[in-house]
Amino acid sequence: MKTRKPMIIANWKLNGGLDLICTSVASFIGKHFDAQIAICPPYIYIRDMMTFLQYSELQIGSQNVSKYESGAYTGETSAQMLKEAGVSLCLIGHSERRTMFGETNQACFNKIARALQHELLPVLCIGENREEREQKKTQEILRQQLTESLKGLDLTGKNLCVAYEPIWAIGTGLAATPEVAQETHQFIREALVDVFDLITAQRIRILYGGSVTKNNAQDLLIQKDIDGLLVGGASLDPGHFLTICEHASRIAKEEN
Numbered sequence: 032m033k034t035r036k037p038m039i040i041a042n043w044k045l046n047g048g049l050d051l052i053c054t055s056v057a058s059f060i061g062k063h064f065d066a067q068i069a070i071c072p073p074y075i076y077i078r079d080m081m082t083f084l085q086y087s088e089l090q091i092g093s094q095n096v097s098k099y100e101s102g103a104y105t106g107e108t109s110a111q112m113l114k115e116a117g118v119s120l121c122l123i124g125h126s127e128r129r130t131m132f133g134e135t136n137q138a139c140f141n142k143i144a145r146a147l148q149h150e151l152l153p154v155l156c157i158g159e160n161r162e163e164r165e166q167k168k169t170q171e172i173l174r175q176q177l178t179e180s181l182k183g184l185d186l187t188g189k190n191l192c193v194a195y196e197p198i199w200a201i202g203t204g205l206a207a208t209p210e211v212a213q214e215t216h217q218f219i220r221e222a223l224v225d226v227f228d229l230i231t232a233q234r235i236r237i238l239y240g241g242s243v244t245k246n247n248a249q250d251l252l253i254q255k256d257i258d259g260l261l262v263g264g265a266s267l268d269p270g271h272f273l274t275i276c277e278h279a280s281r282i283a284k285e286e287n
């Protein structure tokens with residue numbers, strides 16, 4: 032039995048618009064899920080989305096957050112602003128932000144601290160690239176990302192999530208097998224014990240992301256240390272995303 036409530040997050044990246052918002056939200060109206068479900072649209076749509084959410088359990092996440100509180104930082108959006116807009120969680124350190132926008136582990140640490148300060152749930156994204164996996168450096172890379180992004184944070188009365196997103200699996204159609212994902216999630220949980228302590232590591236949800244579809248979601252979700260999914264491409268199809276959420280809810284119900 033899993034004590035952690037499953038979480039399914041849609042990452043729309045630089046996609047979507049009012050049409051997608053309407054069709055996605057419509058498919059969730061009036062439905063109950065034994066899982067926490069969130070959509071991360073582009074910033075500009077957060078407020079639009081919020082107005083549609085009164086009749087659904089959906090939450091809104093952001094794809095990024097500034098490490099700064101306020102000031103002369105053109106183009107940035109702070110944790111406080113996101114909170115005020117109704118956001119519940121924020122992705123931090125997505126591999127696209129790391130590789131294309133130079134986001135470092137230190138920046139992730141600062142962003143997580145800001146998110147926690149403003150009662151947003153940080154979702155730290157970590158993962159190795161193909162070369163690192165082939166060179167058997169996966170554990171070393173993940174441990175470094177976890178340690179440098181998390182060590183020293185005070186989680187008293189707060190929580191965070193970790194999303195394991197192997198870069199070789201993102202947008203490639205080559206998802207990690209449930210066995211590989213489980214093995215890696217177990218390693219991440221053990222590393223979290225070293226970063227924090229056993230009790231804290233047990234309550235941190237570890238999500239898997241990378242080419243999740245409605246067809247492979249169930250096999251991933253039944254793994255012991257997989258507490259949810261971060262879904263990119265498949266979340267742009269409202270029917271597929273709903274099916275993934277329904278799988279998560281049913282599995283949670285069966286397990287309890």
Ligand code: PEP
Pocket residue numbers: 042196200201202203240241242243261262263264265
């Ligand atoms: C992502 O980029 O967060 C992601 C999981 O993408 P995809 O599902 O398309 O691989």
